[in-house]
Amino acid sequence: MSVGELGRRVRAAARPVAQASSGARAAALLAAADLLVVDAASVLEANRADLARAAGAGLEGAALDRLALDERRLRGMADGLRAVAALPDPVGEVVDGWVRPNGLRVERVRVPLGVVGVIYENRPNVTSDAAGLCLKAGNAAFLRGSASALESNRAVVGVLRRALAKEGLPEDAVTLLEDTSHAAAIEFMRLRGTVDCLVPRGGKALIASLLEHATVPYVLDGDGNCHVYVDAAADLAMAEAIVVNAKMQRPGVCNAMETLLVHAGVAGELLPRLARALAGVTLVADERARRHLPGAEPATEEDFATEFLSLKLAVGVVDSLDAAVRHIDRFGSGHSEAIVTQDVRAADRFVRDVDAAAVLVNASTRFIDGGELGLGAEVGISTQKLHARGPMGPRELTCVKWVVRGDGHVRA
């Protein structure tokens, strides 16, 4: 089926989903969770076909692992759907409201966006996570996964569609774009009037393509080139714990630290400590940091601009908080930036001056995540400023409608 025809179908399903009760939508999510476990065999069989194809094409290591499903991961997906079903429903929330002097009653009410498109890479669990969040917020989901996960995604979407039908909701409210060609992706990005919001989850190439071609509104889930700045007034034991956590606890994700900036006043004491604590991490450092990190190679500008997503860290020494802010201005990606300090004025200035989705004081960057912050789940982490910034939960998949009630009011 063509991209346009699929779009018309998912568009047609958006209104019944938006009109369905919160209870009906939650029931569909719970039914899908049950079916994922009941139908585990068929989903795993589809996944084995993907894995065989991917291995044949030379995929290996972490990439192959991300593609793989097993009973445990399927149960995780089912639990994710149940958790989303249990979240508060954002739809219908009266955001604010007031009465005008002429008696006109004004309300702003949260409503579904309509059709939410998601383009993502080869983790099949994103299929159920994203569809679940879209349905929670009253939207239809139009999904485009990677070629390598096609059979798995088809199986998971099949489960979701059966669950929708079981609860009297239109199957097309979860629709998979099976054409994984580049041309189809571009057509998808240009379905203006069909896709109300596109969430791209992918690398630089996808973002560049989106900026060039998209005519639909989108929210960028961008890179995380995250920094930790250890201030002159830091508690160094705390700094060590935060740095180790931000770099090592899970280095392959967007909220891991990629660059450490240390105030010159504490570099001599802190950096040798960190060299020991960060055993196993490849360090690259600027000239001043290398004086205290004899094992480190010189850091290039490219290093400071890179989201390593691995056990590699760039280290720089700065003379002031302002210099740290300037470095973050230049190299940061607007994701999550942390300061470690006991100085309340330094903390306040860092919070004010750093331009990012999230700033942290005396806490690891790893906390910037929908689950850790209490949103229950996230469809991505926005690094843009419009509409949604930071972790996007169900609320970020809604918009606001003005509702104005009068009794024959006309304008003078």
Add this chain to the structure above:
Amino acid sequence: MSVGELGRRVRAAARPVAQASSGARAAALLAAADLLVVDAASVLEANRADLARAAGAGLEGAALDRLALDERRLRGMADGLRAVAALPDPVGEVVDGWVRPNGLRVERVRVPLGVVGVIYENRPNVTSDAAGLCLKAGNAAFLRGSASALESNRAVVGVLRRALAKEGLPEDAVTLLEDTSHAAAIEFMRLRGTVDCLVPRGGKALIASLLEHATVPYVLDGDGNCHVYVDAAADLAMAEAIVVNAKMQRPGVCNAMETLLVHAGVAGELLPRLARALAGVTLVADERARRHLPGAEPATEEDFATEFLSLKLAVGVVDSLDAAVRHIDRFGSGHSEAIVTQDVRAADRFVRDVDAAAVLVNASTRFIDGGELGLGAEVGISTQKLHARGPMGPRELTCVKWVVRGDGHVRA
């Protein structure tokens, strides 16, 4: 100066403006208001030069009038700046906040966007209105007006810059792009990393160019193809008053009604009444409406799709509220849609089912305006769903930053 170099200057001014106190920014707006009156002669002289050039180039009628300034209009611009200065400051508002079970304190705080770009047509008052709203919300304003208003815009921007300097704020926080070529406009739309949000105020050609070329985030101030639907259960005297107001009170603006839909059950009584009440309005109507509107020409599909912005109205008869919603779905531009009814269920269904920035019950579409709804002023009316929908006041020129505070928190 090149677009890029101007962009760097306005970008550099964004941080001092964001860091300035609410009081300093308000003082700059009040100083600008005073200077507009004191320096009226120089602004009016610049405007006369624009008018002479425009008249020479064949501009006339309403277009020439929109370009013209006089003492009264200048005072209006000054009053606008004073009104914006007096509005509540959105910057620093703690949108929400909570404490996580591990003690991590989470807040979402409203912060300026940074650099707001505005592309607009030939009304010079937009220059001060837009710059005022940007500064109110802590942003630097990067403005691109029309070629025909260049001298006027330069004079008004000069006044604003002097006021900024007077209050110790950077002049570049209000910067005019004087190159009014199409190429410069496209370059402007692609200043990603410099322009945080672009608000285009213009016609279909501008929007089409933006969808094609823009890489900066934008909020569309789109067309208003607004409908009034008169339900079977309407109070017909109220319907008449609302229809006349929505069409005739100010036909040239985006929240005026362009199409009237009447339920078949009341068409026979209402339409002849409206034919008299709408004297002076050119009516085009579908076949069923023409039975009751003998003077009306047949309405084409094109008519129903057109934002006339004049004393012209398309009229259709529908058999049900659902048919009215389907018509609005097909032809509406997502701006403002009204129902006139005494039936609470019909009102509720219209409010739920119509997908638009604003829906009104028993009130004229003309109320969907920042001033009328109590925002104080507006930089435009968004017809998109992301970030801002409906009238955009100072709050819509801000974004949210997550601020997370711990005491050495690390993730397990």
